[in-house]
Amino acid sequence: xxxxxxSAAERVDYYSKRIAQSPRLYPxxxxxxxxxxxxxxxxxxxxxxxxxxxAESTALSLQxxxxxxxxxxxxxxxxxxxxxxxxxxxxxxxxxxxGSAERDPVVAxxxxxxxxxxxQVAEAGRLVxxxxxxxxxxxxxxxxxSWLAASGRFEEAVTAYARAAAFARExxxxxxxxxxxAAAAAAxxxxxxxxxxxxxxEAAARLDPGATVVRLRRAEVEQAEGRFAxxxxxxxxxxxxxxxxxxxxxAYAAARRAGALESAERHFGAAECGLERAIDAGxxxxxGPLAQLYADAGRQLPRALALARENLNWKRDREARxxxxxxxxxxx
Amino acid sequence: MKNKRRQRxxxxxxALACLAATAGAARAADHDxxxxxxxxxxxxxxxxxxxxxxxxxxxPGRSSRxxxxxxxxxxxxIPDSAATYAFPSDLTLEIRIDRHSDVxxxxxxxxxxxxxxxxxxxxxxxxxxxxxxTFDTAGMPQLLVDGLDADVPISLFxxxxxxxxxxxxxxxxxxxxxxxxxxxxxxAAGGPHASLLVWAMSSVPGPAGPIGDIGARAIRxxxxxxxxxxxxxxxxxxxxVLGLAPDVVIFDTARPxxxxxxxxxxxxxxxxxxxxGVLATDCPVPGDPVRCNPxxxxxxxxxxxxxxxxxxxxxxxxxxxxxRFGADDGD
Numbered sequence: 001x002x003x004x005x006x007s008a009a010e011r012v013d014y015y016s017k018r019i020a021q022s023p024r025l026y027p028x029x030x031x032x033x034x035x036x037x038x039x040x041x042x043x044x045x046x047x048x049x050x051x052x053x054x055a056e057s058t059a060l061s062l063q064x065x066x067x068x069x070x071x072x073x074x075x076x077x078x079x080x081x082x083x084x085x086x087x088x089x090x091x092x093x094x095x096x097x098x099g100s101a102e103r104d105p106v107v108a109x110x111x112x113x114x115x116x117x118x119x120q121v122a123e124a125g126r127l128v129x130x131x132x133x134x135x136x137x138x139x140x141x142x143x144x145x146s147w148l149a150a151s152g153r154f155e156e157a158v159t160a161y162a163r164a165a166a167f168a169r170e171x172x173x174x175x176x177x178x179x180x181x182a183a184a185a186a187a188x189x190x191x192x193x194x195x196x197x198x199x200x201x202e203a204a205a206r207l208d209p210g211a212t213v214v215r216l217r218r219a220e221v222e223q224a225e226g227r228f229a230x231x232x233x234x235x236x237x238x239x240x241x242x243x244x245x246x247x248x249x250x251a252y253a254a255a256r257r258a259g260a261l262e263s264a265e266r267h268f269g270a271a272e273c274g275l276e277r278a279i280d281a282g283x284x285x286x287x288g289p290l291a292q293l294y295a296d297a298g299r300q301l302p303r304a305l306a307l308a309r310e311n312l313n314w315k316r317d318r319e320a321r322x323x324x325x326x327x328x329x330x331x332x
Numbered sequence: 333m334k335n336k337r338r339q340r341x342x343x344x345x346x347a348l349a350c351l352a353a354t355a356g357a358a359r360a361a362d363h364d365x366x367x368x369x370x371x372x373x374x375x376x377x378x379x380x381x382x383x384x385x386x387x388x389x390x391x392p393g394r395s396s397r398x399x400x401x402x403x404x405x406x407x408x409x410i411p412d413s414a415a416t417y418a419f420p421s422d423l424t425l426e427i428r429i430d431r432h433s434d435v436x437x438x439x440x441x442x443x444x445x446x447x448x449x450x451x452x453x454x455x456x457x458x459x460x461x462x463x464x465x466t467f468d469t470a471g472m473p474q475l476l477v478d479g480l481d482a483d484v485p486i487s488l489f490x491x492x493x494x495x496x497x498x499x500x501x502x503x504x505x506x507x508x509x510x511x512x513x514x515x516x517x518x519x520a521a522g523g524p525h526a527s528l529l530v531w532a533m534s535s536v537p538g539p540a541g542p543i544g545d546i547g548a549r550a551i552r553x554x555x556x557x558x559x560x561x562x563x564x565x566x567x568x569x570x571x572x573v574l575g576l577a578p579d580v581v582i583f584d585t586a587r588p589x590x591x592x593x594x595x596x597x598x599x600x601x602x603x604x605x606x607x608x609g610v611l612a613t614d615c616p617v618p619g620d621p622v623r624c625n626p627x628x629x630x631x632x633x634x635x636x637x638x639x640x641x642x643x644x645x646x647x648x649x650x651x652x653x654x655x656r657f658g659a660d661d662g663d
Contacts, residue, residue, distance in 0.1 A: 028422075095411035099616065
């Protein structure tokens with residue numbers, strides 16, 4: 001079951017052309033915004049994020065619509081502006097087919113992501129199903145998995161992600177199924193069980209071998225098992241495809257552990273430059289990664305501390321707190 | 333207002349050919365069972381309800397002849413904040429009428445109770461009349477009619493209206509609606525039978541080809557087994573491929589239009605069908621007098637065209653446009 005969906009770049013091209021033909025066709029702006037968000041995910045380039053927001057704002061100015069509200073929630077989640085994401089998510093919830101009383105699973109999943117980003121695990125828990133068996137669709141099951149993982153219940157999270165993957169397979173959605181398998185692997189890595197995580201990575205690779213999330217997870221498994229050179233190979237292959245500064249930062253850490261110091265320096269410079277560019281553009285989603293990069297390198301530690309603290313103003317989950325702790329540890 | 337954009341014949345035929353060529357890519361349904369359009373996401377192309385009923389124009393000097401009303405509602409996700417509605421210019425809506433198929437009302441009483449009758453030759457279902465509604469870049473509707481004379485008086489409404497579906501979660505919500513009205517005798521007189529089959533379709537282009545929806549019977553999505561209908565946009569294929577009753581509204585024009593013989597705006601189809609799964613979700617806010625197990629719409633329907641209630645909270649917006657086509661019938 002391989003993915004045959006158009007790439008984000010192809011979608012950007014398609015919807016841009018449709019807009020050129022019909023400048024008032026608001027659904028095309030909605031779709032363009034979502035395609036730009038996917039380009040931002042692929043590249044960490046803040047310019048794509050700005051284009052995504054602009055496209056959705058245009059769509060909303062032409063016609064108030066549910067799809068753009070949902071897209072705005074997704075964009076702000078990616079941008080780590082979780083309070084904003086909640087505001088858009090609640091507006092989308094009210095506009096969904098059954099209204100706020102019976103939440104749309106996609107809306108609920110976005111709200112869970114936002115609440116977890118803010119470290120509001122209990123609030124997120126009120127938006128997920130009561131059990132894995134009660135998750136009736138891909139989005140409910142994956143949101144439940146994310147909540148279980150954030151609660152430290154990794155074994156149950158894996159079960160929830162497996163259910164999400166099963167729903168995706170049932171719907172022939174290879175990309176989503178691969179994402180769910182990769183998420184299960186992440187939960188197992190968080191539980192320090194890399195050997196089991198590898199099984200899920202292999203399953204994900206069979207579904208969508210080229211997916212960035214799958215290849216990143218494979219690199220994490222290699223790294224967790226001490227094979228830093230193998231991890232570096234995977235990350236550098238990804239970078240040849242898309243020069244994403246977040247991956248550069250990971251490559252720096254892997255190269256350093258592999259003893260490839262020259263390569264590490266090169267990746268450090270590219271990561272620092274790219275992550276800074278997003279901050280310069282007014283974004284906050286690279287505050288944590290840049291602080292982590294400095295902590296890993298033992299450089300610019302006072303700045304790393306400021307970045308990690310500033311990051312906590314936006315993102316207050318376990319990862320954000322761990323970055324601050326890592327910087328503080330380095331400063332001791 | 334007379335509109336000269338009404339076109340017939342060749343153009344309508346081309347539009348139908350395009351739709352036929354893309355039928356394989358389509359997915360379908362009514363209120364919340366259109367996964368492909370939800371995934372795109374193109375909620376604006378989702379069909380929510382099709383009402384088929386009759387009215388006699390009220391007032392001094394009006395004739396007593398009945399008019400047939402076709403009310404097609406789309407987009408179940410319109411935010412409360414939307415005070416107006418612009419139909420996308422890439423959306424095509426169609427309402428199709430078969431006036432040649434025979435319907436029996438005695439052979440299968442259960443089918444008559446559930447679907448309005450038994451179609452004797454489901455394999456032969458095909459449109460004799462097609463109304464194709466498209467929209468220009470400003471959202472203004474354009475109507476193509478195939479199968480009727482050019483001078484038939486037709487009224488068309490397109491715009492934001494209160495959602496007429498009498499179901500708890502939909503009370504207080506709006507829908508994007510198209511309403512067509514024309515003399516009943518013009519539709520019914522074209523064939524030897526008093527029975528009509530009516531269904532609606534939508535279509536929008538996408539990167540992987542066009543995609544759309546089909547909507548007709550009020551109860552279709554209320555019966556889980558019938559969700560299989562979603563994969564087939566021709567009602568005859570519901571019978572041919574799936575062995576199910578085709579998803580059409582059956583309307584015997586010799587009898588009053590009331591569900592399941594057609595569907596009037598005041599028909600509480602949720603209660604009339606009594607599907608346990610739908611009834612279980614008819615009260616999203618327990619104790620709420622409007623949204624808990626409603627048996628009537630929370631806004632009164634209009635006595636005159638377009639009959640659907642005005643949109644919720646839309647006093648400041650543009651609630652839609654009315655266009656009139658064909659000869660002035662003085663009514």
